[in-house]
Amino acid sequence: MTDNGTPAWRQAFNKAERAVGEPLEKAIDTREFANLITVTAKVRKGVQRQIYGVVNRSLHFVGLSTLKDTRDIARQLNRVQQQLREVSIQLEAIEERDTPSDPAHRSRPAPMKPMKAPPAKKSAPAKRSKPAPARTTQSDSSVTEGD
Structure with missing residues (x-):
């Protein structure tokens, strides 16, 4: 120092x-x-x-895609999300307005019955085709013995 x-x-x-x-x-x-x-x-x-x-x-x-393309799509998606939020808020307001405030008066949806599977169709047995007879070629039938 x-x-x-x-x-x-x-x-x-x-x-x-x-x-x-x-x-x-x-x-x-x-x-x-x-x-x-x-x-x-x-x-x-x-x-x-x-x-x-x-x-x-x-x-x-x-x-x-370019960066501009990606940004444009992101902006469009943000607009769609904003519109969805607005529609959801409007729907909730309509449901609150149309639903009675007394819980005893609210109607419950009927329980769903289980669906029965349709009966299985019986299909005809598959037809079996007969195997084709073996073909012989000229080279097979004309074997020459020792030249």
């Missing part, structure tokens, strides 16, 4: 930071730097658009 109680590493850091920081602060506060940042952002955006365009066309060419 030094006389003022600051560690030596901290004093070295502060000296380096002042040496580099002051010129950087002066450069950042200029009009040229602001223009450079603006141009850089525009170039980056243009390059990004070009890359996305090539990627999207390539994905569509091979039949795959």
